[in-house]
Amino acid sequence: MPEIIPITGDMEWLAPIRAMAGGSNAVSAEAQAVREMAANAVRFVEQSRALFGAKAEAIARLLSLANEYQAEQATLDLSSVALAERFLHALPDDFPLPEFSVEPDGVISLDWIESCHRLFSLSMNPSGRFAYAWLDGTDKGHGVARFDGRQVPRRILEGIAAIFKNGTATLRAA
Amino acid sequence: MAEAAFKLKNPPIVEAMLDIECDMPGRELAAVKLAADQSFLPQYPKFEVFYPNSRILGEAPQSAPQPVPAMPFQHDSPRFQYAQEDGKQLIQIQTGGYSFNRLAPYTTLDNYLQEIERTWKIFVRIAEPIEVRAVRLRFINRIPLPIPAEKLDLKDYLKIGPRLPDEVGLKFVSFFDQHTMVETDTGNLANIILATLPAEGNRLPLLFDIAAAHDARLEPTNWRGVSDGILSLRRLKNLIFRNTLTERCLKLFQ
Amino acid sequence: MEPLPSGLPEIVADNEDLARFLASSSQFNSRMVKPSAFLPEPKSRETSVFRHGREPVDALWHIGDEYAAQGRTIHGAAILTAQTVRSTALAVIAGEPPPRHAAIRNWPWIESDPELLKAQQKEIAIALAGTADFFKK
Numbered sequence: 001m002p003e004i005i006p007i008t009g010d011m012e013w014l015a016p017i018r019a020m021a022g023g024s025n026a027v028s029a030e031a032q033a034v035r036e037m038a039a040n041a042v043r044f045v046e047q048s049r050a051l052f053g054a055k056a057e058a059i060a061r062l063l064s065l066a067n068e069y070q071a072e073q074a075t076l077d078l079s080s081v082a083l084a085e086r087f088l089h090a091l092p093d094d095f096p097l098p099e100f101s102v103e104p105d106g107v108i109s110l111d112w113i114e115s116c117h118r119l120f121s122l123s124m125n126p127s128g129r130f131a132y133a134w135l136d137g138t139d140k141g142h143g144v145a146r147f148d149g150r151q152v153p154r155r156i157l158e159g160i161a162a163i164f165k166n167g168t169a170t171l172r173a174a
Numbered sequence: 175m176a177e178a179a180f181k182l183k184n185p186p187i188v189e190a191m192l193d194i195e196c197d198m199p200g201r202e203l204a205a206v207k208l209a210a211d212q213s214f215l216p217q218y219p220k221f222e223v224f225y226p227n228s229r230i231l232g233e234a235p236q237s238a239p240q241p242v243p244a245m246p247f248q249h250d251s252p253r254f255q256y257a258q259e260d261g262k263q264l265i266q267i268q269t270g271g272y273s274f275n276r277l278a279p280y281t282t283l284d285n286y287l288q289e290i291e292r293t294w295k296i297f298v299r300i301a302e303p304i305e306v307r308a309v310r311l312r313f314i315n316r317i318p319l320p321i322p323a324e325k326l327d328l329k330d331y332l333k334i335g336p337r338l339p340d341e342v343g344l345k346f347v348s349f350f351d352q353h354t355m356v357e358t359d360t361g362n363l364a365n366i367i368l369a370t371l372p373a374e375g376n377r378l379p380l381l382f383d384i385a386a387a388h389d390a391r392l393e394p395t396n397w398r399g400v401s402d403g404i405l406s407l408r409r410l411k412n413l414i415f416r417n418t419l420t421e422r423c424l425k426l427f428q
Numbered sequence: 429m430e431p432l433p434s435g436l437p438e439i440v441a442d443n444e445d446l447a448r449f450l451a452s453s454s455q456f457n458s459r460m461v462k463p464s465a466f467l468p469e470p471k472s473r474e475t476s477v478f479r480h481g482r483e484p485v486d487a488l489w490h491i492g493d494e495y496a497a498q499g500r501t502i503h504g505a506a507i508l509t510a511q512t513v514r515s516t517a518l519a520v521i522a523g524e525p526p527p528r529h530a531a532i533r534n535w536p537w538i539e540s541d542p543e544l545l546k547a548q549q550k551e552i553a554i555a556l557a558g559t560a561d562f563f564k565k
């Protein structure tokens with residue numbers, strides 16, 4: 001049997017299939033067929049609550065929020081919603097999951113809120129360059145980090161982890 | 175077989191795609207549209223804003239047995255797509271970088287490198303990317319396997335591929351087989367998909383999708399570095415192609 | 429200086445309460461208002477507030493339903509003082525009509541880098557959210 005190089009993260013083996021399912025710049029009908037089959041494979045795995053439960057619920061909340069905004073004809077950027085879903089897939093599996101809100105420009109905001117003095121907020125800008133800001137007691141700051149659709153930038157993972165560092169969640173950065 | 179000698183008379187490639195992923199300055203894509211139109215429209219006159227998951231070119235083959243439900247919000251950021259008049263060759267630009275697509279008929283990458291270089295340099299000039307982060311090459315092959323009267327044995331055509339736990343009592347209905355691998359010498363990553371499509375008459379179409387990626391940190395003006403990455407990926411792709419298909423299969427393309 | 433049509437003085441005093449009405453339940457949780465509730469509208473570049481505190485409650489919700497809702501349902505209000513807003517280097521300027529309306533202005537604005545702009549605005553919005561009191565309708 002060929003050698004396998006182990007990778008971190010319980011669900012990271014799904015990442016290449018997700019990448020195929022999530023879209024690429026290929027335009028042929030055959031590429032679309034691959035995309036659909038990959039999406040089916042991903043969906044089949046994600047039906048397992050044992051493998052995917054908490055994230056599935058988070059995505060359901062995200063889509064529910066998007067539906068609410070669409071029903072009220074409020075400003076909502078659909079690209080941002082799609083990016084948020086992809087970002088959730090890319091989060092390490094035992095990472096705290098965010099809350100969602102919509103910013104005035106229709107962009108989805110992901111917020112990790114430990115308290116009113118410790119929070120990390122991330123905007124799902126459609127460009128893939130995500131704006132973020134944090135408050136940690138008297139420490140605060142902001143920045144921009146690029147999401148390639150597959151892997152959450154380390155500085156974002158570290159920023160979120162720092163908010164919960166004294167909490168009870170067990171964290172394992174990718 | 176030497177790289178230069180590995181050429182097929184009728185390659186089964188239905189689409190070849192080069193992605194150059196870039197770190198871009200914070201700017202809306204619309205800001206470069208005028209310059210992009212002026213630069214690309216003369217040779218690529220068919221323009222549209224393209225949402226990748228919402229449209230396919232040409233007739234969609236029947237794929238999975240179950241219909242795929244419509245997924246809301248399943249489209250990426252928009253990209254500008256410039257296509258040649260016959261639709262066979264495209265340049266795509268987006269906030270994540272540049273793509274070159276060639277649909278069948280496809281000859282050899284060497285025949286397209288000059289045009290890739292020309293259009294890439296245009297992209298660098300008008301979009302001013304800060305850094306190249308990755309180069310990706312993807313080839314989607316469609317191999318119509320002849321279905322003989324008795325049975326189709328995949329081993330006649332595939333050196334590697336899916337196997338069943340009991341090859342007497344169990345028979346394939348379809349498969350979607352995916353591997354991800356790293357080339358230890360170069361660090362290049364590759365993803366292979368082998369998947370069947372529904373039979374068409376006495377042929378079983380097999381999709382053989384090879385995607386290879388080369389992480390790089392390059393100045394966008396360093397065409398030599400970019401093209402070295404492309405050629406490294408092409409070498410890997412050819413290795414995978416030759417070592418996956420049998421001689422009998424390769425003869426189908428001569 | 430002439431009072432405004434609402435009878436309020438033109439200058440918003442530091443100790444005045446400002447109400448930011450929330451038109452979605454996603455803009456708050458059990459602990460606080462979320463930062464996105466305070467970000468400026470991209471077109472006007474300002475955040476709309478009303479010069480009213482928690483009490484009287486009926487008057488507060490009347491203002492929200494009548495002038496802030498714009499076809500949506502008001503779920504609650506974040507209340508903070510003008511001084512709190514000004515401490516983040518933003519301005520609070522009265523702007524009637526509608527009655528009691530004011531605008532939080534002077535948000536950072538960088539045309540050349542919209543993402544960095546958003547990040548800077550978010551840092552300020554977090555500071556506002558952290559000090560606002562939330563009242564559910």
